[in-house]
Structures are given as C-alpha cells and as structure tokens.
Amino acid sequence: MSERGRTIAGGLLFAPLAAVPLVVTSGRWIEFLELTLFTAVLGQGWNVLGGYGGQYSFGHALFFGTAAYIQALLQFKLGWSPWLTMWFAILGAMLVAAGVGYLSFRYGLRGSYFALITLAFAEAFHVLSRSFIGLTEGGRGVQLALNQDPAQAFATFQFNFAGPFLSTYGFYYTILVFLSIAYAAVWWMQRTRFGAQLVAVRENEDAAEALGVDAFRVKLGAILLSAAITALAGIYHVQKFLFIDPGIAYGPAKSVEALFAPIIGGLGTVLGAFFIHGIGETTKEIIGTFWQERPGLDLILFGVILVLVLGFAPRGIAGLLGEAWRRATDRACN
Template sequence: MNRDLCAIALFGLALAGLATFAQSGVLLTFVMMSLYAALLSQAWNILGGYGGQLSFGHALFFGVGAYAQALGQLNFGINPWLALPVAIALGALVGMAVGGLTFRYGLKGSYFALVTLAFAEVFRILALSASFTGGGVGLMVPLQEGAANMQFASRRGYIYLLLAFVMLALLVTAWLRHSRFGAYLQAVRDNEDAARAIGVNPLRVKLGGIALSAAFMSAAGAFYVQVFQYIDPGIAFGSAVSVEALVGAIVGGMGTLWGPVLGAVALHGLADLTRNLFGELPGISMVIYGVVLILIVMFLPRGISGSGQSLGRLFGKERARA
C-alpha cells in the first residue's frame, strides 16, 4: 500500500509541476484531456476491472452528473463548487438504483452489459423529450470566468481540478487492492458462489462497487460541463463516452492500478495524432478505439500494464538464473 501511495504522490507532483511550468497551450490541453480520459477509464475500472461487472452504459452516470451540474446552476442558482458534490451524489444514487434493479436478479456478464446500455439509451430518450433538459438543443452554462465559478482563465486550473479527481480515483483503487472490501469485491468477481459461501454478501458488495464507479463517472460529467459550458443528450448519454471509458481500461489493463491511466493516455495520444493526419473525420475516434481494442485483445489480452508486469517478472527470472 505504501508503494502505491508513493507512486500516486509522485504522479501528482509531476503533473502539477508540468501544469505549473508548461507554456504550451497545446501541451496543457493534451494533459487536461488525457486526465479527463483517465478519470473515465479509472471510474469504469472500479466496477469492470475489480468488480467484474462489465458495463456498456457508463455514459448513464456521466450524463446524470453533467445534467445535475448544469441544472444546479441554471435552474437553482447553485454555485458550481456546491453543485459538484450534489452531481456526484446523484450519480452514485443512480448507480445504486441500477445496481439494485440488476444485481438483485442476478444479472451479470453480457446481460448486465446490455441492461446498462439500455438504461443509458432510456435516459437519452428522456433527456431528448424533457423540457427542463433543453431537449435536443441541450443546455448552455453562461460564461462567468473566475475560480469561484469553476471557470478558469487557463487550462491549468482545470488540470489541477482533474488531477485531484484522478488522484482520488487512484487512491480508491489502491484501497480496493489492499482493503477487506476490495478483497470481497474481487472475490465476487472471481466466483460469486464461493464468495457467498464464506459469508460475503454479493449484492451489498456490488452495490458499493457501482456506487464508487458511478460517483467518479458523474464527476467527469460535471467537469465536462464546466470546461465546455454545454451538454446535450447525445453527448451526455451517447455511446462515445461509454466506449472511451471501457476501451481505455481494457487497453491499459483491467483490474490494475495504473492500467486505465496508461490506456487512456495512449488512446488520447493516438486520437490526437490521427486528427492531425486526417482532420476531423466523423466517427474517426470510434474507428480508432475499435481497431486498438481488436489488436489488444489479440496480442496483449492483459493490456499494456499486465503485459509490462509479465515482462518484468520474466526478466527478473532471467537475472536470477544468471
């Protein structure tokens, strides 16, 4: 645990230093969006990697957080800093509600994945139909630049905020690796019947896992609203967010501490490179994610992080023999 904490602290110090002293706007934007992608993937990893519950509809929680953040400011006049914990709490509650409806009836695997996808689509249709969400037009948060309104003049402010959330997600993931609750969650993932036989309550454990995962996903949605000052049903509940979250975790390595971060950065860098080469082609990001996912499943089934650990153990054995 201490090693994980030291690594997370060094990660935070390095990126905070980079954000503080970097002068390139392009670099700052890349760091910001990479951290955003890492938060999405780490949120998915808590439920999908450690809990073994593969979700295709994590955009549901992203959208709840995004709309709660926007509506809190527009309809209720809540300061963005106060709207943020409300958005996170609502996302966690929706996660527990979805978990209660699915886990109680034993849904898992492909059934759970399809049900979460269906929930996200239902919320997208409801958001399109409702007047308070702005319908298909969406909602636009007015520009009120200033740290007090969570609208920073520079990308640095957003990087510091995102870095805090990513570090918190990493700390929660490290806790899952070493805590009793984390052991229960992984036991349920590996064999639910065996976990139940030793006294673990699978429903309670999975509800805790989905609540944590949904909370971080909602935080990402709230952050999106603050940066881009706009949200609509397609962005909030569309498949693009869910795909970005799950592919980053799978590419980097599910059920690992640093895998989702590595996968998210690699995918975002590849997407940026492709945009520079081919321009803003419609759907190009989804094509990239699909191709990368196929290659990873074929050649690196444990992801970047898992393959790196295997190589490290292999070289360690070779040195020991020598």
C-alpha cells in the same frame, strides 16, 4: 508488481503530472493532458465496477450524464453555486446507480445481461433527457453563462478569465485533483474488506457467497463508488465546456470511452488513457497533414487495438509492460 511497487509507481506518476506547468507551457499540450486525465477519471470509475468487480457496464454514460445534467441544471435554473451543485451531482449519479444496481443485481443479471441492461438504461435516460424539454431544455442542451470577471473565477468554478496562470492550468489541476481523488478511493478500497470481497465476487460469485460474502451488497457498493467517481468526470466536463446535451450526456460515446481506457491499459488506467490519447492525437496529426480534418481513422485504430488487446493481451498494456519488465530483470539476473 507488488503492492508497494504499485503504490510507488502511482506516486511517481502523480509527481510529474503535478509539476507539468514548470515544463509545459503550450496550451495545446495542456489540452491534450487534460483530455487524457479526463478519460482516466472516467476509466477509473468504470474500473471499480468492471475491473475489480467483474461487472462490465456498457452504459457508464448514465452516471456521467446524470452528474453533468444536475451540475448544469442547478446552476442554470436555480443559480446555485457550482461548489454546492457538485455534491448533488455526485449524489444524483449514486442514486441512479443505486436504482440500476438494485434492479440488476437483485434479479441476478450477470455477464452480457448486465452489459445489456446498463446500455438499455443509458438509452432510456437519453430519450428522457431529450423529451422532457421543460426540465432539461431537450435536444437544444443546457448552456451556462460564461463568467468574464477574474474576481469571480473561483466562485463560478470557471478559470477561462482567471489570470494568466489559472486560465491555462486551472482546469488541468481540477481534473488532476479529481483523478487523485479517484485513485485515492481505489487505493483505499483495495485495502478494505470490501475490496477483497469485491475481487472474490469477481473471481467466483457462488464460492464467495458460500463463504458468507453478501455478493448483492458488495456489487451494490461497487456500483455506488463507481458512479461517484464517474460523476467527477461529469462535473469537470460541465465546468470546462459550460454545455451539456442529451447526446454528450447519455450517448454511447462516453460509455465506450469509459471502458476503453481500463481494458486497453490494464489495471493501470492512467496508462491506458495516455496510450489511447497519444495514438488519437498522433493519428489526427497524420490525417491532418494528408487529408485535413477527416474523422474516423483514430477510432478505427482504437477498435483494432481493443480487439487485439482482448485477444492477445488480456491484462492490457500494463500487463504487457509488466511481462517485459519481468523478462528484462530475469535476463539481468542470469
């Protein structure tokens, strides 16, 4: 797809998402869409480093979890406004990214070695968040107070009691705004010199260096942007569920979720997120009718799809659709 085509396609996707409340009134569907957009934000964060930069992180929970903990703890311990804490959450995630990125890229870790070290850092933070009980409340997790006063809904960044419209759609629009920011950032990145250099480093790091690209700085920039976007997902998660613990923050589930969407979906991460949640919800529905509440089957399917996509559709669902579209138009022209 051409550059312009992609921009138009992006716009075409966001317009209906913004208009969703006109059509969808069922809370369950909104929850589904929220979950999908959340995965898309997480995936877009991963995509900056993994998709554009070619550095496959297996520990993106690092940035999600750090942002979530900062967002929760500054409110919980110091009573700060969530609108203030979110900047610290983003900054904190970027600081962790700077540390991890500096060490990994300075010592030239590539490919699987980079994947392994991000995994190791995520596990280290997992242990730390469980162990320093005085700071993080340990395994019990941090539970924020639920605000029940509609007048305070905006001040507390909690929409649960904010009137009929906001209590249903408040968090939906929050995550939609976050996703738009993530997309705008990636769109901007693609247009800059930095974005071009990042792709050059992905394609051939040594050749890019030979042409004068400072690969270390470019990769560091990518991990910082990636962490900042992933931090948005952490902020949303804390405000929505008012709870964080070491397993949610730094466990392997979020790291895996972050790379699922972009790899299965291809560069169009929103597509991947819709695809996996569509399948996830459908299988849960089907299982619900036959066995009632039996976990596992949806993830079995994801695993199978992941393996199939890696083996036979390296450009993901978006790539498959693009190919089908090209074939259809070719036939129409002939």
